[in-house]
Amino acid sequence: MPDKRSEGRSRVDRDADNLQLQQLEEKDVVSSVATVLSDLCGPGEWMPMEKLHAELLEQYSSVWHHSRVRRYLTSEDWPGPESKGKPWFGLLMLLRKYPEHFVINTRSKGRVTLEFVSLVSLLS
DSSP, rough: EEEEEEEHHHHHHHHHHHHHHHHHHHHHHHHHHHHHHHHOOOOTOEEEEEHHHHHHHHTTTTTSSSSHHHHHHSSTTSSSGGGGTTHHHHHHHHTOTTTEEEOOOOOOTTOOOEEEEEEEHHHO
């Protein structure tokens, strides 16, 4: 009979490993976004999320693992009305987790909401 404690422990270890992998993946994506923004934006400039998404697709979609591409560059993993028509929705959610690095500016015209992003360092 398997020991319940070791079974629970391995699940805890697996969860910790998964969390660590996810954090490493997020750091890598954040780093890629920062690189693209610093290469393409001057001080005080904002980049539309749509353009940032296109640049990331072009530069990284063949390099990143398909699950990372799906999570950050498509809306497949993000069901719901707010992600509809926004393949960059996962990327937007990630960038919102890092307000120390990214500033997101949202503008609405009628039913259309546009998001713009900039590096904190470019705005200060």
